[in-house]
Amino acid sequence: MGSAREKRSYDLPLNKSPGAGFLILLVALMTFLAMLALASSFALSAMTSRWSSGLENNVTAEIPAAAADGRILSADEIKTLTARANSALTGNASVVSTHVMTGQEIAELVKPWLGGGLPLDKVPLPGLIAVKLHDTTPKTVKTLESLLKTVAPQARIDTHEEWLTDLLRFTGALQFAAVLLTLVIGLTTVTAVAGAVRSRMAVHHAEVELLHLMGAHDSYISRQFQRHSLILAFKGAICGVLAGALSLMAIGWISGEMGVNLLPDFRLGGGQIAALAVLPALVAIIATVTARQTVLKVLEQMP
Amino acid sequence: MIRFEHVGLRYGIGPEVLSDIDFALEPGSFHFLTGPSGAGKTSLLSLMYLGRRPTRGLLTMFGQNINGVSRAQLAPLRQRIGMVFQDYRLLGHMSAFDNVALPLRIQGRPEKEIKSNVHELLEWVGLGDHMHVLPNTMSGGQQQRVSIARAVITRPRLLLADEPTGNLDDEIGFRLMNLFDQLNRMGTTILIATHDQGMIERFGHPKLVLEAGRVRVEEPKHWLARKMQGVF
Numbered sequence: 001m002g003s004a005r006e007k008r009s010y011d012l013p014l015n016k017s018p019g020a021g022f023l024i025l026l027v028a029l030m031t032f033l034a035m036l037a038l039a040s041s042f043a044l045s046a047m048t049s050r051w052s053s054g055l056e057n058n059v060t061a062e063i064p065a066a067a068a069d070g071r072i073l074s075a076d077e078i079k080t081l082t083a084r085a086n087s088a089l090t091g092n093a094s095v096v097s098t099h100v101m102t103g104q105e106i107a108e109l110v111k112p113w114l115g116g117g118l119p120l121d122k123v124p125l126p127g128l129i130a131v132k133l134h135d136t137t138p139k140t141v142k143t144l145e146s147l148l149k150t151v152a153p154q155a156r157i158d159t160h161e162e163w164l165t166d167l168l169r170f171t172g173a174l175q176f177a178a179v180l181l182t183l184v185i186g187l188t189t190v191t192a193v194a195g196a197v198r199s200r201m202a203v204h205h206a207e208v209e210l211l212h213l214m215g216a217h218d219s220y221i222s223r224q225f226q227r228h229s230l231i232l233a234f235k236g237a238i239c240g241v242l243a244g245a246l247s248l249m250a251i252g253w254i255s256g257e258m259g260v261n262l263l264p265d266f267r268l269g270g271g272q273i274a275a276l277a278v279l280p281a282l283v284a285i286i287a288t289v290t291a292r293q294t295v296l297k298v299l300e301q302m303p
Numbered sequence: 304m305i306r307f308e309h310v311g312l313r314y315g316i317g318p319e320v321l322s323d324i325d326f327a328l329e330p331g332s333f334h335f336l337t338g339p340s341g342a343g344k345t346s347l348l349s350l351m352y353l354g355r356r357p358t359r360g361l362l363t364m365f366g367q368n369i370n371g372v373s374r375a376q377l378a379p380l381r382q383r384i385g386m387v388f389q390d391y392r393l394l395g396h397m398s399a400f401d402n403v404a405l406p407l408r409i410q411g412r413p414e415k416e417i418k419s420n421v422h423e424l425l426e427w428v429g430l431g432d433h434m435h436v437l438p439n440t441m442s443g444g445q446q447q448r449v450s451i452a453r454a455v456i457t458r459p460r461l462l463l464a465d466e467p468t469g470n471l472d473d474e475i476g477f478r479l480m481n482l483f484d485q486l487n488r489m490g491t492t493i494l495i496a497t498h499d500q501g502m503i504e505r506f507g508h509p510k511l512v513l514e515a516g517r518v519r520v521e522e523p524k525h526w527l528a529r530k531m532q533g534v535f
Binding site: 013210212214215216217218220300303 | 352353354355356374375377378379380381382383384386392394395396397405406408409410
């Protein structure tokens with residue numbers, strides 16, 4: 001115990017202070033949560049982009065099973081009207097292509113709500129035509145709708161706009177919440193680091209005062225705390241990122257296995273992975289700056 | 304070097320512990336600071352090593368009005384002061400070498416220079432084979448020598464010492480007082496707070512006597528005579 005030939009690293013015994021493990025754990029947890037929040041935001045962004053692009057310039061022409069006078073049409077009547085509507089649409093210059101959805105395809109669409117195995121041939125299902133347009137301006141949609149009504153007065157064009165708008169608003173709110181959560185996590189990390197630094201300064205008050213009286217500038221003293229906080233925060237952040245990465249891989253695998261296209265895809269792109277990989281450095285910088293500001297503020301109380 | 308003009312010091316809202324302190328230390332002077340316990344020696348020293356600012360009056364050090372100096376400007380002034388504390392105030396996690404080297408590192412001196420100077424000084428104070436030992440395994444006297452070495456390693460312009468020879472045997476104490484004398488001859492202004500009347504009489508430097516928060520200067524006759532002869 002008497003010999004101390006170890007390499008000098010600190011004037012203040014910060015690496016011997018209690019609580020270092022606690023701070024590492026706290027930062028690891030905060031980084032883990034931030035990573036999940038950011039990944040969720042990225043996934044939501046990708047999902048809305050996919051939906052928007054998927055529905056771009058795509059509309060659905062619908063020939064309802066109920067006629068304008070309220071009479072329920074037979075399957076043959078619906079089939080005939082759908083074929084005539086399709087002919088009218090394909091003759092229009094705004095239409096790129098059409099696809100008349102088969103009974104099987106329509107059955108698949110309603111399956112999540114009505115279940116499988118139902119005698120759908122006895123259910124009055126509408127006729128649906130997936131239409132791809134050159135553009136989806138209101139004028140184009142109105143023209144096509146007028147054209148359809150010459151075939152069947154009850155026919156209509158569904159641009160999915162209302163549904164998509166609601167969904168985009170919802171996902172936008174979720175993204176905002178994810179960003180807000182990330183900011184709160186950042187603030188919590190700042191608070192934790194500041195608290196830890198203040199605590200260490202209190203524990204080592206006598207040593208800090210001695211350095212101060214020997215003529216150490218405030219920056220000389222703060223550099224010691226900055227370095228210590230940087231190392232602890234970096235260690236914690238690395239652990240948090242690794243835990244987050246494993247979790248995201250697991251979630252991505254699970255969501256991939258489920259194969260449900262409506263859900264967010266947690267498999268991230270290269271740029272997004274790079275952004276998350278920068279987290280430890282970002283956390284370390286935040287911790288360093290926080291430590292510096294905290295130390296300088298405390299030192300201001302000294303003469 | 305140092306000038307106190309009607310300086311007072313109060314802690315919080317309590318009574319003044321120092322009142323109307325008026326004296327000056329010329330550059331290169333050597334004084335002892337004496338007085339009964341509780342007279343305010345430690346408080347006076349704390350003003351001089353810039354651990355506090357006066358609550359009233361004018362304190363001038365190194366040509367600067369301390370009350371008017373910013374915090375950032377105090378650091379370079381403190382680097383010109385060497386302080387030997389009564390309780391040593393060594394950093395327990397650092398070896399004797401690193402404790403003595405600390406003021407040089409704070410000043411940003413090169414490691415090669417630090418190593419050379421610290422080795423030499425620790426050898427001189429008789430701790431050459433204790434360089435890498437931690438203070439908590441040293442005797443009080445050894446710790447005091449480390450503390451003194453730390454205070455003088457930068458060849459300060461002002462050296463303040465609070466009972467520096469208290470735990471030392473006569474031989475080491477005499478050697479250290481000779482070190483102080485040597486530094487003084489090289490231009491360092493020295494003030495030593497002590498109760499050791501024997502040392503005061505032996506070395507015969509002027510005294511600052513602190514009583515009831517006030518200071519009076521006592522200059523021994525032989526010292527006065529030497530001064531008049533132009534020895535100083």
